[in-house]
Amino acid sequence: MTQRQPTPETTPAPIRVLVAEDQAAVRSGLVLILRSAPGIEVVGEAVDGEQAVARARALRPDVVLMDVQMPRLDGVSATRQVVAEGLADVLVLTTFDLDEYVFGALRAGAAGFLLKDSDAARLVEAVRTVARGEGLIAPAVTRRLIKEFARSGTATTADPSVLAVLTPREREVLGCLGRGMSNAEIATHLTMAEATVKTHVSRLLGKLELRSRVQAAVLAQELGV
Template identity: 80%
Template sequence: MTQPASPPRTLRVLVAEDQAAVRSGLVLILRSAPDIEVVGEATDGRRAVEMARALRPDLVLMDVQMPRLDGVSATREVVSEGLADVLVLTTFDLDEYVFGALRAGAAGFLLKDSDAATLIEAVRTVGRGEGLIAPAVTRRLIAEFGRTGAPPSAGDGADAQALASLTPREREVLGCLGQGLSNAEIAERLTMAEATVKTHVSRVLAKLGLRSRVQAAVLAQELGVEGPGPR
């Protein structure tokens, strides 16, 4: 007897944005998606951390510039305590915030001028545990790292020497992350099960001392680690 399909998982999202009009717009967009539930709204970074502790959302949509506690510091606390994944809202005009969020373990970056469909898909992507590593965003991060000399490995000690600890397959997975591929796309590219890809990604992050796929993608591009091409 065929078992009925389980209902799609609802992503619980906390929105942290100090500008009321922007916050309302973000909430309105997210609530239009049937699989996303906005569980709270924070008006500053400190409140975002407190609400994340109380509500345990799946994801925090975090602005970087907020009063009391900036978004980078709030991201660091949320990630270090394992409260939720963090998707950072950025304009890319303040490099130190982007670098800081990367070091803090943000699961992804979203441009503030993104349209509604992009916002919803970004939340879903991070909610699947894949991180938001769209090639265009990653390239802009790499360009800024090259211009400013900021460490691509987010200061966590992952460098060229650490690559020696990876197996050939793990190195291929790292290269695919650098190309911005999702788990499903990596599975297709490398002809393996998606669950196996998730295991390899976890091992790559652990061996390189990284907190997120975004950090891995930046490192892969900075060090020239390339994944195999389409078959």
């Protein structure tokens, strides 16, 4: 009787990251951190926005780590192109001192925002979070966005009637997004499977014509959902 050979466990594919940052020293540091992290592969680097878009088209990474202040084409414009073409999810590097860049990246469909002074562990976790399809929407960051939108007069006057297209369950999920919950946290909170949460998030984004969970979180807080 032939003995069956054990089947090797399937190793998940690494998260493929493109790092776009014009400062060589900063870029090298980001690349070093990411290359040291298990399950993450840096597939390319870009020194400006135009190169970021071109390399995203050529390499099709899972995540683009995008600085907002870059020559030739700024990070906001580059993010808009990458998102519009469906090339990758974009994680924006920001200081939060330049509000217009943050707002622009939000509208462009960035999947998350990461402070430039974040430590290595936070950087790695941010990349993994975005790669899972979960926007980096820490409650403190979202509240800051809302506050700055209101202070600068750039906030949109959200009409509560837009929520009419959502089912009661989708409204509950939207409220959870506004509180910065991950899919796993939403699943626990609402007692449903994580896969079901992903479906609800995808559907509500489509119905509300939003590009990212970050936009959904801001809308939820604007409307008090």
